Amino acid sequence: MGLFHSTRSSAPTLSSKEAIRRGIAADGGLFVSDELGARRIDIPTLPGKGYLELAREVMGILLPDFTADELAACVEEAYGGTFASDEVTPLVPLTRSPGADGTPAYVLELFGGPTSAFKDVALQMLPRLMARTGADGGSGERIMIVTATSGDTGKAALAGFAGAPGCGITVFYPEGKVSRVQELQMTTQEGSNVAVCGVRGNFDDAQSAVKRIFADEGLAERLRAQGVVLSSANSINVGRLVPQVVYYFAAYAQLLRAGAVEPGDEVEFCVPTGNFGDILAGYYAKRMGLPVSRLIVASDRNNVLCDFLDGGTYDRNRPFYTTSSPSMDILVSSNLERMLYYASDGDCDLVADLMAHLADEGAYKVPAELLARIREDFGCGWADEDQVAAAIRRCWDDNRYVIDPHTACGYHVLGELAPAPGTAARVLLSTASPYKFPRAVAGALGLFCPPDDFAAMKVLEKATGTRAPKQLATLEGRPVLHGDAVDVDGMAAYVEAAASRL
Template sequence: MRLVGTRDENESVEFSQALLSPSANFGGLYAPKILPKFNLEFFKKALNLSYSDIALEVIKSFEFDVELEIFKDALKSYEKFDDPKCPVNIKKIDENLYINELFHGPTRAFKDMALQPFGVIIDALAKQKNEKYLIMCATSGDTGPATLKAFENSKNVKVVCLYPADGTSEVQRLQMTNVKGKNLKSIGIKGNFDDAQRSLKTLLLDQEFKDSLKENELKLSAANSVNFGRILFQIIYHFYTYIYLLKSGKLKDDESFDIAVPSGNFGNALGAYYAKKMGAKIGDILIVSNENNVLTELFNSGVYDIKDKTLVKTISPAMDILISSNVERLLFSEFGDKKTKLLMENLAKDKFYEIPKIDGFRAKFCTDKECANSIKDMALKGMLIDPHTATTFKFTPAKKPTVLTSTAHWVKFTPSMLEAIKGIKTTNEKEQMMMLASEFNQSVPAEILKLFESEEIHKDIVEISDIKKTILNWIKQ
């Protein structure tokens, strides 16, 4: 299968090319025009398959041009997760209510689910082609650490991570500033995530920048979910969730379940949308926004309007986004390339577009106060949930089987946890993190504790206009 441009479907490329050069014509993305389909016979067979076996079946169905052995090696990266046999942990927490913990990888965020195997594939392709790459990412908190970890000490890939200097949690920031690999670079920017993402997209299309990299024998790619390689692995865990519910007897063959997703850049929700179109019996995809509630407005009214919006900093910072890149792939799937191109041009020019309501989605937004209340309520029941997962409780109680997507370990947001549960400010994050863990009979991952003892290496905080120069200076060292 080839992937096509979301703004020009006459442009088609192999999967490997879309991985290494993710920018499509007219500033679009690459996406599948037709998705593979799975029938009931497959799902019955899948009841006896492991997570990696299910993943491989999903991957094979796309018939991409990357060798199967590379994908098999990529899936071995899950052996580094808490449970080497299964990277996710699905728990029943109430009648009809389940939580899918996607944060059991090395950086304690759901981004590891895609970026760990993605890193293996990119590294293998670069080695095959005898090429070297600069992989760039923009992060609102979790993509950066996961990307840096995925390419740690790679001989074929350098990584630059852009993050808003005042827009991440302290643990997320330390995960980026403490990385030691000589092939890794973190840069704080004076701006928000939308600024970081916009700067990334601009550099991906900047011929002068690419020519400068070429002089240093580097090609340019990206690890954000603008890269379909990320989305592929996000489809899989939603597929697995359906199979898990079937296997455990929570669903019958003719029953569906709903998935609630805390949404920022929309990659996680898009994975659920694709999984549904491929045959997983997902009912509604429940989109939860924080107070930056553009997605709520889109799915409830069909209007994407950021004309008078200013980014609001919330206690769920990975969702502090106004321009959700992966919505473009949804628009392409629903309306085609010509309409998508027009809509995205309207967004760039007028900061506004309007579409018919898309079936299969429901949306709500969650205030910081509501989020904190959910954290406290669950703590009283003996369970710690991070501020992103907490937003999904807007969709409880559930009338039918519903899975809440849990995207990060609570230790990454200790100040918000402390204020929500105990009403106190953080004075010593490490000590108070350990205090909370002890009180709730949990352990703090060793790699998180080490962050507070390590030296910060990457201290650059730059103006947006200086990003390009800063990267090129580092490349030339």
């Protein structure tokens, strides 16, 4: 996809390997390429391609300075036997559509990887890409991955980077604002290159502090003296975003193989989203030729994205709610910046101005014509806590299919919104195993809900005939290896200390 530059400035330009290694641009912007959409995927050929072949093809277009051999090795390492299904992201038909019109609906299961969350699809790949960036020229430069997580990114990144040669990883999570299972997944992580730390604040506090850490020139200079550079595993890193584009094409390929659509038929995707990365990958896929009628943002009670898509004003100055879908409890959706760049035809000055308003005032408003263009591609809806619980119960009653609270937000929204005109099928992206949130799911199904997550898993298994993923069920009793917690203003010092141990 050619050279990359910041969303806020067209210079300097970097290769995709350099962009992945740096993670975020020096001016705080996100890396983009102006060649997105110049090369398109041949849709009629999709049914004959499995996931690994699709990954090589899509990523070869988006990351062109990786050789075919490099990408083939990355794909095999990331997806060869590491996911529960050979499809990697299998498509499951729903017996009954959530919508009243009866348009066929499917669930795209993204949670079959090592940590039972959709982040695995990208974070099994990112360390392999990072290892092949080859930017150190043999100098021995080491990379410290620094990431903030709202629940799932942290463990998926830890699973990908633990023990990775030449890398360390520091993960910050909002203390007390992730599920018990999510917390244990992170705090029990083994690895001499791993640091995990709670933050006294919410995800937005942690994410904003991580961005400040990347912009801290004094810190960067001190780390360079130690032979360490910082990079990111959040979806602000283009190497994290690109692998997610693949599963949109994989979903369409499965629909074609099943005879559910014909080549060219338009499909609508509903995506539970907080940081806008998962749904942005669908936008990339559409620009690469995937027949998408609409991309639907599904939010929880922290519905800042829905308000933006409804009225054009993005305003993070609002109450923050802790919900049963913690990975979506976000008020600053970083990847929206990339969409603004593309929707405005690459207007770096506009994007820089909007982001300055967000930083200084906590809000910005886009021009009416830009909002109209965005709404051609995106729809939206949101669910409160009662609606999430009702959606979990309704999906079980109608389909005998168990969904987690994040997926339930999307299920509710699909039931509320009529399909876009011309939609042949609707696909709901399921972002996490229900067993990551067993008490919330069991409670929604009307089951007696023990206060302990692992007891709740057993109740859920018995009632539904499903099984908890082994990697979750066996967390109980593992020793907690990481018990650190800091205030937001202590995060930079924590990173520096972790880097000194590399």
